[in-house]
Amino acid sequence: MPVSTLSQSESNSDHGALKAKMKALLALYEQHKQKRAAAGDPKSPSLKEENESRILVFVRVRPLAKNETEAGSRCCVRVVDRRDVFLTEFASEKDYLRLKRLRGRHFAFDASFPDSATQQEVYSTTTSELVEAVLQGRNGSVFCYGATGAGKTYTMLGTVESPGVMVLAIKDLFSKIRMRSCDGNHAVHLSYLEVYNETVRDLLSPGRPLVLREDKQGTVAAGLTQYRAYSTEEVMILLQQGNHNRTTEPTRANETSSRSHAILQVVVEYRVKDAGMNIINKMGKLSLIDLAGSERALATDQRTIRSLEGANINRSLLALSSCINALVEGKKHIPYRNSKLTQLLKDSLGGTCNTVMIANISPSNLSFGETQNTLHWADRAKEIRTKVTNANEDILPVPETETDQSKLVLKLQKENRELRMQLAQQHQKLMTLQAQSLAPPTPPSVTSLLSTPPTSARPNEKLRTRPSFLAENETKRIGDEVAVTIRKLQQRVKSLEAEQERVKKNHSLQLKQKDDVIRELSQKGEKKVVTARATIRPKETNTGELKSPSHRFRSPVSTAKKRSFWDITASNSPSVTTLNGRKTRSHVISEPSAHSSMLLQPGFARQKGVIYK
Numbered sequence: 001m002p003v004s005t006l007s008q009s010e011s012n013s014d015h016g017a018l019k020a021k022m023k024a025l026l027a028l029y030e031q032h033k034q035k036r037a038a039a040g041d042p043k044s045p046s047l048k049e050e051n052e053s054r055i056l057v058f059v060r061v062r063p064l065a066k067n068e069t070e071a072g073s074r075c076c077v078r079v080v081d082r083r084d085v086f087l088t089e090f091a092s093e094k095d096y097l098r099l100k101r102l103r104g105r106h107f108a109f110d111a112s113f114p115d116s117a118t119q120q121e122v123y124s125t126t127t128s129e130l131v132e133a134v135l136q137g138r139n140g141s142v143f144c145y146g147a148t149g150a151g152k153t154y155t156m157l158g159t160v161e162s163p164g165v166m167v168l169a170i171k172d173l174f175s176k177i178r179m180r181s182c183d184g185n186h187a188v189h190l191s192y193l194e195v196y197n198e199t200v201r202d203l204l205s206p207g208r209p210l211v212l213r214e215d216k217q218g219t220v221a222a223g224l225t226q227y228r229a230y231s232t233e234e235v236m237i238l239l240q241q242g243n244h245n246r247t248t249e250p251t252r253a254n255e256t257s258s259r260s261h262a263i264l265q266v267v268v269e270y271r272v273k274d275a276g277m278n279i280i281n282k283m284g285k286l287s288l289i290d291l292a293g294s295e296r297a298l299a300t301d302q303r304t305i306r307s308l309e310g311a312n313i314n315r316s317l318l319a320l321s322s323c324i325n326a327l328v329e330g331k332k333h334i335p336y337r338n339s340k341l342t343q344l345l346k347d348s349l350g351g352t353c354n355t356v357m358i359a360n361i362s363p364s365n366l367s368f369g370e371t372q373n374t375l376h377w378a379d380r381a382k383e384i385r386t387k388v389t390n391a392n393e394d395i396l397p398v399p400e401t402e403t404d405q406s407k408l409v410l411k412l413q414k415e416n417r418e419l420r421m422q423l424a425q426q427h428q429k430l431m432t433l434q435a436q437s438l439a440p441p442t443p444p445s446v447t448s449l450l451s452t453p454p455t456s457a458r459p460n461e462k463l464r465t466r467p468s469f470l471a472e473n474e475t476k477r478i479g480d481e482v483a484v485t486i487r488k489l490q491q492r493v494k495s496l497e498a499e500q501e502r503v504k505k506n507h508s509l510q511l512k513q514k515d516d517v518i519r520e521l522s523q524k525g526e527k528k529v530v531t532a533r534a535t536i537r538p539k540e541t542n543t544g545e546l547k548s549p550s551h552r553f554r555s556p557v558s559t560a561k562k563r564s565f566w567d568i569t570a571s572n573s574p575s576v577t578t579l580n581g582r583k584t585r586s587h588v589i590s591e592p593s594a595h596s597s598m599l600l601q602p603g604f605a606r607q608k609g610v611i612y613k
């Protein structure tokens with residue numbers, strides 16, 4: 001039966017129009033969603049789904065190099081709509097039949113930058129949101145990936161005339177901290193390292209290779225220089241010096257090719273006042289990573305050292321790809337340990353960190369293979385999700401069971417002890433420093449307290465000749481630093497004690513609730529039969545007697561006191577079940593008397609291994 005009065009053709013055309021409208025609306029919605037995601041909108045569902053955040057992936061195309069133009073290369077990359085990258089595959093010049101045939105593929109990213117994009121534009125779109133998150137107390141990472149000569153170092157470090165993401169980020173951090181700090185006190189610590197041939201080196205204080213160590217903050221390079229910086233200019237000098245120490249070699253693809261992965265870490269700390277005028281300590285870490293070129297062996301020379309380097313670069317990048325694949329596939333085991341690079345990047349990829357990846361590509365058709373690889377890699381990286389939490393948020397979950405609670409209490413007590421020891425050491429240091437500052441000249445041990453390099457090994461000559469910064473205020477600065485550390489440790493001890501108290505309270509509350517239930521049951525159950533299901537572990541049955549139908553337990557408590565026996569009546573015969581992998585005997589017990597109610601008391605029940613269900 002017809003339900004519509006419209007003719008068939010009318011309804012078809014309406015349907016078509018509706019479909020088109022729907023399609024347009026969907027496209028608009030998608031565009032809007034992606035714009036919000038690219039802008040780091042915290043409300044954007046695609047960006048921050050519950051506790052997860054997707055790695056943001058950007059692509060930057062560099063201009064054609066002079067040698068590429070001279071070699072007659074053509075541009076095979078086109079940025080469409082500020083998001084899409086269209087990669088064209090030209091047919092081989094010798095393939096006359098297909099000379100005019102083109103094949104191509106679209107890749108969509110959070111944003112794509114054409115060769116005309118400025119450094120500031122790249123920074124604002126990719127990293128400024130991350131810097132904001134770091135200032136809010138989160139950890140953030142930016143890393144540049146791409147083939148050799150694709151523009152990674154240019155994007156990260158840039159030049160004196162057009163500084164890159166590292167410098168712009170630090171500039172931004174300094175200006176924002178100064179504006180927000182409630183008391184003018186803030187600290188910016190830098191460390192700069194490289195991973196070269198599977199060894200970790202300090203770029204601010206070159207010396208022996210560093211050993212990686214796991215600690216509470218994750219994987220750290222033991223003995224790495226933490227340089228306290230006071231201005232952007234100082235950071236610029238440090239970065240240039242660090243980069244000077246970086247391993248670079250000319251390759252066929254790049255005159256000054258970086259042969260190592262460089263990681264710059266910036267830890268910021270400052271204080272703000274909240275709405276209730278309470279002072280809050282904010283601390284965040286920003287990691288900026290310039291990876292070595294992901295070139296094929298042919299792109300570099302075939303000499304032994306270069307081949308070894310290439311193999312190691314590929315090994316660590318392969319390890320990075322394996323980690324990315326494992327993360328995307330949601331595997332439980334992520335092979336971070338396969339290379340030093342992935343060990344150091346563990347935090348940035350799978351941890352509680354906001355991560356941005358900038359894939360650099362060359363527009364030349366001569367680098368088509370590398371560009372395609374980079375785009376595929378970046379496309380895959382879009383799928384990685386990281387957890388979102390505050391770096392300085394210390395939330396300890398209250399465990400459900402009593403054993404877990406006792407374990408946590410023990411753990412907290414241990415941590416507390418360690419912190420107290422550290423606090424005592426810091427006090428000791430402060431006392432020594434105060435004594436030393438009264439007795440000029442400053443002894444060398446003061447410098448050793450700093451983690452900055454010894455004067456002879458300072459990376460920067462200019463910095464050495466600045467007495468106002470390094471010599472005069474040094475003792476005061478060290479004193480300040482130690483005092484800040486002490487304050488932090490004291491806060492930590494306080495919060496640990498509070499946490500311990502909370503866990504204890506929770507524990508006793510649970511016990512009290514159990515006692516209340518038992519009391520209520522025993523009050524009701526003088527004549528009325530109260531039934532509780534109990535599981536008796538075999539261990540306990542060795543120490544107590546168990547008889548059917550009337551089971552007799554010897555209570556260790558009562559043995560010590562009166563050597564009396566408690567009676568309970570089993571309403572069923574014991575059945576063997578498995579509890580936590582151990583065989584147990586299970587009974588349903590009736591409890592008609594006060595004696596039995598004592599059996600139900602938690603203390604006795606725990607000793608007997610009786611578990612209520």
Ligand SMILES: Nc1ncnc2c1ncn2[C@@H]1O[C@H](COP(=O)(O)OP(=O)(O)OP(=O)(O)O)[C@@H](O)[C@H]1O
Pocket residue numbers: 061062063065115146147148149150151152153154155254256257258259291292293294360
């Ligand atoms: N966006 C850009 N604008 C202008 N010049 C650029 C740009 N990107 C890269 N270049 C230039 O291209 C050359 C190679 O860039 P860069 O050294 O940054 O490559 P890379 O990816 O770090 O290479 P490698 O992995 O070998 O170190 C440099 O001379 C650099 O100045």
